[in-house]
Amino acid sequence: MSLALSVLDLVPVRSDQSTGDALAATLDLARAADGLGYRRFWLAEHHNMPAVAATNPPVVIGLVASATERIRVGSGGVMLPNHAPLVVAEQFALLEAAFPGRIDLGIGRAPGTDPVTSWALRHGAGGVSDEAVTRFPEYVDNVLAMMEPAGVGLALRGSQHVLRATPAAQSVPQIWLLGSSDYSARLAAAKGMPYVFAHHFSGSGTAEALELYRSSFQPSPELAEPRTFLTVNASVADTAEDAQRLALPQLLQMLALRTGQPLVAQRTVEDAETIVEAGLPEAHEGLVDAMRQRWVIGDAAGARKELADLAASYGVDEVMVNPVAGAHRGTDPRTSPARVRTLELLGATAGV
Structure with a gap:
């Protein structure tokens, strides 16, 4: 199986970086991915986090697409309950017009933040309410329809109005559903859409979600057969020992997130080592070890073999790597x- 590689980026912010620095580092990473032949570069949506600057995927997608030449650029994903469907359709219709054939719109259902920030995102109008989540399938349909060149008809006060995301569209982005449970797998299958399970975040339930998607897939005019790929966290270095060291800052970030500790900017490798050497609670050590087992951490040969084995195990021909090296x-x-080096070592002979 020929394995294609892609990149997921959260625009991580280190303790020694400003937001501008983090964005500059992301553009440097994207240029490397473009030059190495990676298939796509996706930006996540997270809010009010000290170590994540990917708050607005459409803005960063525009920056990355402008700084690269051939790689597909997209959202991994836009958290649709946070936004009006028309706004999302307008943003991505413009991006597709500016960079035709290079834009992906990945759509998710989770808030991507805490309840207070969700409330603020919607102008204090209830945050990501139960209604917004319940109406997620309808919102997906609205985004799809509004981006079509012909637009969509809206009945209002006895009159029919046409809504178009942009006046003269020539093409539409490729649209994916994202999820970390079986909900989006069922929805993507029913709508005949491509689907990605957040294996890099969840680490469990991947096989079940992909099987559910494939077994219940209904062909659509846009997609005749199921289409999916795998996401994974990766830290790759010239030696396995260096890769383990470089993974420590992100491991501590994820540990804090999962155990309810205060979130901070991503630590340097040396600061992370100091914390680990001082000793973690036994239960926390178990969580860190479990995450290590799910991530791809090692030298080039070992990491490439792990990626190939993962792809074969889940029956995919593409793996999206979140380069987590600190x-x-x-x-x-x-x-x-170290993030650029991860891409270089994986991309050298991995078939990209």
């Missing part, structure tokens, strides 16, 4: 060399 103290804040 940075050493004193690194140029506008760069993330």
Whole structure:
């Protein structure tokens, strides 16, 4: 099986970086992915987090697409309950017009933040309400319809109005449903849409979700057969020992998220090592070890074999890598060399 590789980026913010620095490092990473032949570069949506600057995927997608030449750029994903469907359709219709054939719209149902920030995102109008989540399938349909060149008819006060995301569309983005449970797998299958399970975040239930999607898939005019791929966290270095060290900052970030600890900007490798050497609670050590087992951490040969084995196990021909390697103290804040090195080592002979 020929394995294609893609990139997921959260625009991580280190303790030595400003937001501008983190964005510069993401653009550097995207240029590397473009030059190495990676298939796509997706940006996540997360809000009010000290270590994540990917708050607005459409804005960052525009920056990345402008800084690259051939790689597909998209959202992984836009959290649709946070936004009016028309706004999302307008944003991505413009991106597709500016970069035709290079834009992906990945749509998710989760809020991507805490309840207070969700409330603020919707102007204090109840946050990501139960209604917004319940109407998610309808909102997906609305986005799809509004981006069609002919637009969609809206009946209002006895009159018919046509809504178009942009006046003269020539093409539409490729649209994916994302999820970390079986809900989006069922919905994507029913609508005949491509689907991605958040294996990098969940780490469990992947096989079941993909089987549910494939077994219940209904062909659509846009997609005749199921289409999916795998996401995974990866830290790859010249030696397996270095890769383990570089993974520590992100492991501590995820540990804090899962155990309800205060979130901070991503630590340097040296600061993370100091915390680990001081000793983690026994229960926390177990969580960190479990995450290590699910991530791809190692040297180039070992990591490439792990990716190939994962792809074969789940029956996919594409893997989307979230490069989680941290940075050493004193690194140029506008760069993330270990993340770039992860892509270089994986892309060298992995078939991209």
